Amino acid sequence: MKSTGLNINFQENAWWFIIANDQILLQPQGDFIPYGNLDDLPLSAELVINKIKLGVYQSSPCYLVTLPEQHDLGFGEYDDLRFLLGRVDDLLFEMAGRAFQIKLFYQTHQYCGQCGEKMHPINWEIAMKCYHCEHRCYPRISPCIIVGIRKENKILLALHRRHQKSNNPIYTVLAGFVEAGETLETCIHREVYEEAHIRVKNIEYVASQPWPFPHSLMMGYIAEYDSGDIKIDQKELCSADWYEMNNLPNVPNHGTLARQLINKLVNQSGQQTAPLSME
Ligand SMILES: [Zn+2]
Numbered sequence: 001m002k003s004t005g006l007n008i009n010f011q012e013n014a015w016w017f018i019i020a021n022d023q024i025l026l027q028p029q030g031d032f033i034p035y036g037n038l039d040d041l042p043l044s045a046e047l048v049i050n051k052i053k054l055g056v057y058q059s060s061p062c063y064l065v066t067l068p069e070q071h072d073l074g075f076g077e078y079d080d081l082r083f084l085l086g087r088v089d090d091l092l093f094e095m096a097g098r099a100f101q102i103k104l105f106y107q108t109h110q111y112c113g114q115c116g117e118k119m120h121p122i123n124w125e126i127a128m129k130c131y132h133c134e135h136r137c138y139p140r141i142s143p144c145i146i147v148g149i150r151k152e153n154k155i156l157l158a159l160h161r162r163h164q165k166s167n168n169p170i171y172t173v174l175a176g177f178v179e180a181g182e183t184l185e186t187c188i189h190r191e192v193y194e195e196a197h198i199r200v201k202n203i204e205y206v207a208s209q210p211w212p213f214p215h216s217l218m219m220g221y222i223a224e225y226d227s228g229d230i231k232i233d234q235k236e237l238c239s240a241d242w243y244e245m246n247n248l249p250n251v252p253n254h255g256t257l258a259r260q261l262i263n264k265l266v267n268q269s270g271q272q273t274a275p276l277s278m279e
Contacts, residue, residue: 013037013060017099020067023078024096031088033096034076035060042073052102052126057095064099066106081212086255093255097212102126104214105139113137144216145187146175148261149200151225153269154242155262156196157249164238171249172258174240175218184219192223196240197231200224206264209257220257222265245269 016034018025026032034041038048043065054062070078084096105126109119112130119128119137129136149156157171176191178184185203192200200223209218232240243249245266252258 015057015060015062015095016041016043016065017054017062017096018043018065018067018073019099019103020070020078022100023070023080024084024099025070025073025076026079026083027076031092032084033088033092042075052106054095054098054102057092062095062099064102066103086253090255094210097210100212101139101141101210101215105137108140109137140215142216143178143184144175144211144218145178145184145191145221146173146218146257146261147188147192147200147203147221147223148173148206148258148265149192149198149223149225150265150269151242153245155245155248155265156198156225156230156240157243157251158195158232158240159238161236161238168250170252171243172252173261175258177216184221188221188223193228195233195236197233198228199226201226206261207257211257218257220261222261222268 013036016025016036016038018034025034027034048065050066052064054064056062081096081100084093088096106121106128109128111117112119112133112135114135115130115133117130117132119130121127122129122136127136127138156174158174159169159171163169163172174192174195176187176195178187179190182190188203189200192198202224204222206220206222208220210216211218230240230242232238248262248266251262
C-alpha cells in the first residue's frame with residue numbers, strides 16, 4: 001500500500017486514523033482521534049509508509065495508517081469503531097468510517113478478480129488497478145434502504161433476530177439491501193412486503209447515512225401504510241407490530257438514521273398526539 005500521491009507536509013498538523021486488527025487507536029480525551037504533527041507522534045517511518053489521505057476535518061488533513069498489528073505507541077488504546085458512534089460529531093465519525101472502509105478495500109483487493117494478477121494502488125485516486133488486464137476497482141459501497149412506516153398514530157417497528165438475545169432489545173424500522181437493477185423505490189416496496197407482508201404509499205426521502213459496518217450507505221425514507229395485514233419474514237424478524245407514537249418501546253440511539261426517521265414520524269404526528277419526551 002502506498003500514499004495516494006497527495007503531497008504530505010510533515011510539519012503540518014493532521015488527524016491520524018491508526019487502524020490495526022479492525023480496531024482504531026484512540027486517545028482517552030477530547031476528540032479521541034490523535035491529532036498533531038507527524039514528527040511529534042510516536043510513529044516510526046516504517047509504520048507510516050502506507051498512509052492514505054482520507055480528506056479534511058476542521059481544516060486539517062486526515063490520514064489513514066494501517067498497522068500490521070496493534071503496536072503500543074505509548075498513548076491511547078485500540079477500540080472498535082462503534083465506540084465513536086454518538087461520542088464524536090457526525091463529520092468525524094464519518095471520517096473514521098471512511099478510514100475503516102478504505103482499509104478494508106485495500107485489504108480485500110490485493111488480487112484482480114478478473115485475471116488473478118496482483119493489483120496496484122492508483123496514485124491519484126482511491127482505486128486499485130490490474131496492469132495485466134486493466135481491471136480497476138473502487139471501494140465497495142452497498143446501498144440499503146431504511147423506511148419508517150406510519151399508520152394513523154402508530155409506527156411499524158420490528159424486532160430483528162440479531163437483537164433478540166439482548167437484555168434490552170431494540171425495536172426498529174425496516175431496512176434492506178438494494179438488489180442489482182432495482183430502483184430505491186422498488187427496493188422499498190419489495191423489502192417491506194418481504195419482511196412484513198404489507199404495502200406502503202406516499203414514500204418520502206428524508207436523509208442518508210454512511211454505515212461502515214462494513215460498507216453500507218443507508219438511504220432513509222418515511223412512508224404511509226397502504227394495505228395488508230402484518231405477516232413477518234421469520235428468517236429475519238422475531239416480531240413486527242404497530243406501536244403508538246406516545247408509547248414506543250426501546251428504539252435505536254440518537255445518531256442513527258433509524259432514530260431520525262422515528263423522530264420525524266413522531267414530530268409529524270405532533271398535531272394529533274401529545275408530543276413525546278424523547279431523549
Ligand atoms: Zn487482471
